[in-house]
Amino acid sequence: MYTLEQLGWHTFFEDTLTEQERSRLARITVTGQNTYQALTLEGKINLKLTGSFSRTITTKFELPAVGDWVVTDETKQVIHRRLPRQTNFVRNIPGEKDERQVVAANIEEVWLVMSLNKDFNLKRLNRYVTTAWDSGAIPVIVLTKSDLVTDLEDYLAQVESEHMGIEIIACSALNGAGFDRLNKRLVEHRTIALVGSSGAGKSTLLNYLAGEEIQTTSGIRDDDSRGRHTTTSRFLLPVGDAWIIDTPGMRELQLWADSESLDTTFTDIKELTANCRFNNCTHNNEPGCAVTAALADGTLSTQRWAEYTKLQKELAYLERKANPVSQRQYMKAIIKKYKKK
Ligand SMILES: Nc1nc2c(ncn2[C@@H]2O[C@H](COP(=O)(O)OP(=O)(O)OP(=O)(O)O)[C@@H](O)[C@H]2O)c(=O)[nH]1
Ligand SMILES: [Zn+2]
Structure with a gap:
């Protein structure tokens, strides 16, 4: 049905491949909860993530993604191994420190x-x-x-x-x-x-x-x-x-870019926080806090600061919920409302 080349195979992937593995290659087309769809030389198959390979996975980054090449077991039902990736599109999972997820590979x-x-x-x-x-x-x-x-x-x-x-x-x-x-x-x-x-x-x-x-x-x-x-x-x-x-x-990519738009909307505050003495300043009366100083001398209104912190919390909440639609609508609304003329 297909040749390896037709499925997008490159010599890059040959590096770690054994002869036995060659007949058990599959390329991931759909990812689900522990279940995957893939294409092999013979056509479409369903794969599961169980057994020894699944036990080696400790981070989301290692999970098979769309576009990944995997080696299956003999019966072509279970993923045995994922081949090293040539390229990968990574997103940081909001709210989880250092948790990176591959959205698409190769x-x-x-x-x-x-x-x-x-x-x-x-x-x-x-x-x-x-x-x-x-x-x-x-x-x-x-x-x-x-x-x-x-x-x-x-x-x-x-x-x-x-x-x-x-x-x-x-x-x-x-x-x-x-x-x-x-x-x-x-x-x-x-x-x-x-x-x-x-x-x-x-x-x-x-x-x-x-x-x-x-x-x-x-x-x-x-x-x-x-x-x-x-x-x-x-x-x-x-x-x-x-x-x-x-x-x-991949469609959510806009979201990753949009988290930055809170800073573009509140450029005045972004500039202020850059002047705080400590990089990790929480702006709660730390020594040398530019925000505290600006609030004290009135260059930053308490109202605008309150709006900013409230929006930051709400955005963090939406990111935790990882609800792209609501977050997108939310970003649109706040940019319209708070953009400084
Ligand atoms: N005039 C014009 N309208 C277009 C063209 N291509 C798409 N559209 C319009 O743009 C709208 C959105 O197009 P989609 O293809 O659904 O956009 P999408 O990027 O897939 O959107 P999401 O699925 O929400 O990510 C459609 O309803 C079309 O009316 C074009 O070349 N010219
Ligand atoms: Zn500060």
């Missing part, structure tokens, strides 16, 4: 999807690019909904000036612009991950490239109003001659 390209309407934000794009480089994969900037703008050249010039050397592709699923360039990248059994905020047009892009509805969207409308949206549970999707990873975890 990705070669990351498409940073941002739409050319009101969601266009150069700062956020910069953060996406940084995250992509951190993963070890090559970033490609995909600017969607080019049909909505008349000054496309201006947008492109802005992005180009900040990201020299990164391929930038503007496209529209409405008129097909740019898709020739995107299609050219779907070669060599490459593994590509899609990253971008909600509504950026990732599902639409994926369906357009696949030529069929493989990820459910609300459908394209000229007015770009957003409708109901459900994402199916297939995460490693064959598109053209490539694999596209589109997981809820």
Whole structure:
């Protein structure tokens, strides 16, 4: 059914492989609670995480992720070993110190999807690019909904000036612009991950490239109003001659970037805390605390400080709950409310 190369195999993975293991390779496509789906040369299988391998796992980082190569037992039901990763997209689990989770593994390209309407934000794009480089994969900037703008050249010039050397592709699923360039990248059994905020047009892009509805969207409308949206549970999707990873975890990437927006909204406070004598100042009357001083001389109003600390607590709570939707709505609302004019 497949060859190893078709599944995205590289010589990199050969390093630690024994002859016996070669016939028991599988690539993870879906992750669940101790259960996994994977592709082998013969097709789709279900795998469990039990036995000796599961006992060696002490951190979330070591758990198999979408895109990982694993070696199974003879019956192809149990994961025996995970092969070392070539690249990985890591997120820090909010609230848990040093707990890192791999969202997707062995990705070669990351498409940073941002739409050319009101969601266009150069700062956020910069953060996406940084995250992509951190993963070890090559970033490609995909600017969607080019049909909505008349000054496309201006947008492109802005992005180009900040990201020299990164391929930038503007496209529209409405008129097909740019898709020739995107299609050219779907070669060599490459593994590509899609990253971008909600509504950026990732599902639409994926369906357009696949030529069929493989990820459910609300459908394209000229007015770009957003409708109901459900994402199916297939995460490693064959598109053209490539694999596209589109997981809820990758979709939450915006959140990782958004925690920083509390600081951007309260830049005045960020600047103050940078002047505290101690790096770990809790701003509770420590010696040399710039916040305490500013509160005392009135340069910082007690009201604004109270707002900031309250929001910080609420954000921490949402992160603990790890509820992406509520956190996203929350961030939007507070930025609107508290942004200094
Ligand atoms: N005008 C225009 N609208 C588009 C285009 N691509 C997508 N859209 C609109 O953008 C909306 C969101 O697109 P989706 O593909 O669902 O976005 P998404 O990134 O998958 O969103 P999440 O699943 O929430 O992460 C859709 O309802 C479309 O109306 C485009 O090329 N042009
Ligand atoms: Zn302080």
